[in-house]
Amino acid sequence: MSESSAQHPTASRPPHPVVPACRQEQGAGPIDGMPQSTVRRRHRLRAARLWRSRAVRAGVLITLLALCGLVILALVREQTGTQGFLVGLGLATLPVPLLLAAFRWLDRVEPGPWRNLLFAFAWGACAAALIAIIANSFATRWIATATADPASADTLGATVIAPIVEESAKAAAILLLFVFRRRDFTGLVDGVVVAGFTATGFAFTENILYLGNAFGEDQAFGTSGFASVTAATFFVRIVMSPFAHPLFTVLTGIGFGFAALAAQRHRLRRIALPLLGLALAMGMHALWNGSASLLGPWGFYGVYAAFMVPAFGLLTWLTIWTRQRELRTISHELPAYAAAGWLAAAEPRALSSMRARTMARDFARRTYGPAAGHAVSEYESFATSLAFLRHRAHRGAAGPDFAERERELLHHLWRRRDVAAPALVYAARATGRVIAPPPHRDYGGHNPYRH
Incomplete structure (x- = not known):
């Protein structure tokens, strides 16, 4: 082992991937630098x-x-x-x-x-x-x-x-x-x-x-x-x-x-x-x-x-x-995206609890219908995939398409954010994973599941 590697044992590890900034300016798309119309067009062509x-x-x-x-x-x-x-x-x-x-x-x-x-x-x-x-x-x-x-x-x-x-x-x-x-x-x-x-x-x-x-x-x-x-x-x-x-x-x-x-x-x-x-x-x-x-x-x-x-x-x-261990990985990796503005602060803790995840789906389904529950389920799945992708990037096992896959998952999360985030925050508070007053049932009169 060389002297430099002995002094810096983490020097040979893959660098931590940088979380993309969450831009929310008027007219900007959910993915930094990519207009919403371009995202939809690229997804349609690729899907075809x-x-x-x-x-x-x-x-x-x-x-x-x-x-x-x-x-x-x-x-x-x-x-x-x-x-x-x-x-x-x-x-x-x-x-x-x-x-x-x-x-x-x-x-x-x-x-x-x-x-x-x-x-x-x-x-x-x-x-x-x-x-x-x-x-x-x-x-x-x-x-x-x-x-x-x-x-x-x-x-x-x-x-x-x-x-x-x-x-x-x-x-x-x-x-x-x-x-x-x-x-x-x-x-x-x-x-x-x-x-x-x-x-x-x-x-x-x-x-x-x-x-x-x-x-x-x-x-x-x-x-x-x-x-x-x-x-x-x-x-x-x-x-x-x-x-x-x-x-x-x-x-x-x-x-x-x-x-x-x-x-x-x-x-x-x-x-x-x-x-x-x-x-x-x-x-x-x-x-x-x-x-x-x-x-x-x-x-x-x-x-x-x-x-x-x-x-x-x-x-x-x-x-x-x-x-x-997978649940611990979620709680460890997702706070970086919460800090960048992609997730609410309470979401990583809710997503790392099977009880809170189930509660969020049930709350959305019971309050706003089956489509809302399905949207929350999809949101949880995409967020979990994002956490595992970032974890693999830390280990050097993510592959060359890491950035593209990360942006794709963030895009899917963004499309469901208004639907799923309130339910997950509610579940985090209801399960005691976040100490805060419970939210109003209709979120201030706004139904986040109605489009």
């Missing part, structure tokens, strides 16, 4: 170009996923029969809403677009499941032919081949969103949520297959009730371990999340971390499958108690801690 390209890409993607869905539907129905498929579908659906709601709850601070999450679920349920069925079947048959030992081929396929194939197929969805929806993929929570939706979709299709086959076996042997194979399969896959696939793939998502936080100059880290997460996901998946294939039922329950439950608890704690 993006809509054309996105429509084509979205159409192709939806078509491919739909084809994968039809193929996987035909394959599963062929293996389980129509009655088994319907029984498996009904039972496999039960944990899906709970898992999706849990992952969406983790994403409350800066909710990702639903289109990204629906893509992740559809990829897991259709594309990843189809890849897994075809690749696993081909690999198992090839091993059985090469070794002339079908029993060991099934064990090797479940313990080695399946974890590699399935985790790679699920990781492809995370990679696609990381590359093509980079603005929406900003940190660890985003990686966890995308991975959770992808794995939930994959487990949904896999559970239909396993439960449908179990029902067919019970029909063939005439068993029913708690002693049936269907009941045992339901207990293991739906009651005991509905989080198994999400837990594996979340490790990959965490790797991508840490890569999103890494500075642009750390290219090796941005590549190595997702690969490390994928390797850990494959290893835990192999341990889970091997516990049943190699150790028998007692080994399975031992691995479940000793590894799976603690790992699930640790990852849950890590994700919730990260969410609280």
Whole structure:
């Protein structure tokens, strides 16, 4: 370390970005140096170009996923029969809403677009499941032919081949969103949520297959009730371990999340971390499958108690801690914009409290209608994105379009300021985050939500 760097340890850090001045002169646009008409024209032109390209890409993607869905539907129905498929579908659906709601709850601070999450679920349920069925079947048959030992081929396929194939197929969805929806993929929570939706979709299709086959076996042997194979399969896959696939793939998502936080100059880290997460996901998946294939039922329950439950608890704690850290980031970054005049002084503290954010939305919706509540929700989302963008700029991970993205977010905030700011100030005061007299309900006779 050189003498100068030793004396000034912060010299190598990225400089703090300068907050644009908030000009409010008569006739000036909300963004410094950019007239309002120019802003609208540029947004219309950009939106037109993006809509054309996105429509084509979205159409192709939806078509491919739909084809994968039809193929996987035909394959599963062929293996389980129509009655088994319907029984498996009904039972496999039960944990899906709970898992999706849990992952969406983790994403409350800066909710990702639903289109990204629906893509992740559809990829897991259709594309990843189809890849897994075809690749696993081909690999198992090839091993059985090469070794002339079908029993060991099934064990090797479940313990080695399946974890590699399935985790790679699920990781492809995370990679696609990381590359093509980079603005929406900003940190660890985003990686966890995308991975959770992808794995939930994959487990949904896999559970239909396993439960449908179990029902067919019970029909063939005439068993029913708690002693049936269907009941045992339901207990293991739906009651005991509905989080198994999400837990594996979340490790990959965490790797991508840490890569999103890494500075642009750390290219090796941005590549190595997702690969490390994928390797850990494959290893835990192999341990889970091997516990049943190699150790028998007692080994399975031992691995479940000793590894799976603690790992699930640790990852849950890590994700919730990260969410609280995101709220602290908002309270740390947004005061700079309040000082520059973009936000009211009370807004950063309200935006860093989930209770105050909810109260602001409810107050606006209850007092001035659903459109007002929606405007406040959008305002909170844009303000959160702005705080995270500035935080990434401090770390050197914001990218070359930082200034353009910052101005765009400030423009969106400005358009909703008269709508959202009073509700957030009210929520800050009502929750005690700002010590001041409560505002008059109609803000002095002026309805800020009426245009």
